[in-house]
Ligand SMILES: Nc1ncnc2c1ncn2[C@@H]1O[C@H](COP(=O)(O)OP(=O)(O)O)[C@@H](O)[C@H]1O
């Protein structure tokens with residue numbers, strides 16, 4: 012599904028403060044993989060994820076998603092990918108605090124052009140799937156960290172994406188919530204979804220069949236079971 | 237369709253900042269309307285006059301007698317008051333096709349048991365041939381043969397309703413001897429109060445040298461007629477006059493010839509020049525007042541632009557979330573455009589309604605109306621330029637800021 016070849020990302024190119032956040036990363040992801048990427052703070056985990064999501068362009072290297080050359084794709088194509096094929100859960104959830112959980116979940120559907128009524132139905136069923144159906148009409152600002160995390164997951168799932176990218180999904184959660192979120196990911200993976208999570212939580216990383224490490228921008232496979 | 241739905245969502249939630257944007261836009265519309273009003277009034281009058289007298293305004297000339305001639309014609313000197321040689325000089329000049337003359341002066345009649353005074357506009361036949369027929373002319377009512385059909389203004393129609401037969405008393409002063417006339421007339425129709433009135437006059441400040449826009453004669457009791465020797469006998473025409481050159485005559489050469497022939501009798505100008513002078517004097521007269529409003533309009537539009545820029549920068553999180561969920565930057569830009577255009581249309585509607593009130597209360601000009609075409613174009617243009625500038629600027633800023641604040645948040 013994903014082929015990253017010699018992908019590097021430098022920030023502040025040509026300046027004194029130039030950072031090499033990712034160095035010649037190579038990554039092959041097959042359909043149905045469940046991968047974790049661990050590494051210390053500032054090692055380049057988010058950078059990798061943003062490149063995979065088409066939010067950031069690599070400085071060099073190539074990135075194929077299915078047969079799309081994402082490095083050369085237009086904004087429209089990349090937005091289309093994020094809207095339909097790649098669900099993203101960002102480090103701070105990336106939700107709109109003044110909107111209800113349901114509105115947040117339906118956003119990709121609205122942007123994608125689905126009818127309002129249909130979108131609301133679909134949004135509700137996904138909220139049910141992640142176990143927070145009763146919070147649909149609550150404003151995100153009024154929700155706890157664990158609940159927000161589930162709203163973010165629901166939004167990533169709402170379009171039946173084939174790939175789920177999650178940046179520190181357990182970062183704001185206690186161990187009980189962490190474990191139940193990992194249960195949810197495992198269930199999703201079992202139903203065929205490809206998942207890549209980026210985390211510095213070792214316990215969470217140990218639950219994925221494939222794990223990578225990233226240190227100072229260097230990506231390396233650690234384990235494959 | 238979904239763009240509209242998201243737009244509706246943006247519009248349905250009330251933010252103070254949107255109110256601020258709305259108010260600045262409405263103020264901008266009002267101030268710009270007021271600024272453009274003098275020019276708009278001029279343009280309206282010009283169009284109305286041109287609609288009524290279909291002359292070639294590029295080539296037509298206007299003869300204005302000099303003041304000494306004018307005074308003498310009013311009988312202030314020993315000199316003869318009528319100067320046939322002036323007309324002869326104009327008529328005999330090479331390249332002159334027609335001279336359009338008119339007489340305007342006081343007249344009266346005995347109606348309703350008293351004397352009714354009004355202004356009389358009498359057009360020479362050559363002038364009349366350039367005026368399109370009065371649209372309302374039902375010229376000869378029954379039982380009024382043998383009377384001169386005249387058109388009456390709405391203000392005179394109370395006293396002289398259509399069909400009234402009356403004797404018009406007037407004194408022609410431009411004769412060698414003052415000549416009193418009594419002309420049997422019939423009110424044949426009412427002049428449309430929406431139309432300009434053709435004229436050849438002395439007037440440097442309004443367009444009265446060519447015609448009178450409705451607001452200048454609307455309320456005046458006046459009657460207009462076409463000269464007919466059967467009623468007036470041979471009359472020498474008064475000045476000023478409009479000079480129509482031959483089709484392919486060289487205007488500047490003709491003007492030079494006329495200037496030479498007329499010498500100190502008066503001045504020959506082209507109509508475009510008259511219009512320019514009128515515009516210039518309109519502008520310079522209203523300048524001090526208009527400058528204030530120009531300043532206010534600039535403040536309003538600058539406030540709008542700067543605030544829009546900030547408002548979008550503040551919403552960077554929202555845009556970042558939209559972007560993650562798959563909305564293209566182009567669509568976000570369009571959405572913001574649409575939102576602001578909707579806001580502008582509402583503000584413009586409010587501004588148009590309020591402009592006359594603001595003009596009356598703060599500028600003390602009663603005749604200021606809502607926006608004309610000019611005001612609309614100016615405000616629309618100003619708005620679009622500002623909108624595009626601040627949107628582009630804020631989006632360029634936003635792209636980097638949103639990426640940093642949202643995607644790269646945390647460790
Ligand atoms: N927009 C940016 N501009 C400059 N440097 C950045 C930017 N984003 C990340 N970096 C730098 O790149 C490196 C990797 O960052 P990141 O991928 O966010 O790390 P992680 O998510 O593993 O904590 C860090 O040194 C960080 O400071």
Ligand SMILES: [Mg+2]
Pocket residue numbers: 056057058102178645646647
């Ligand atoms: Mg990170």
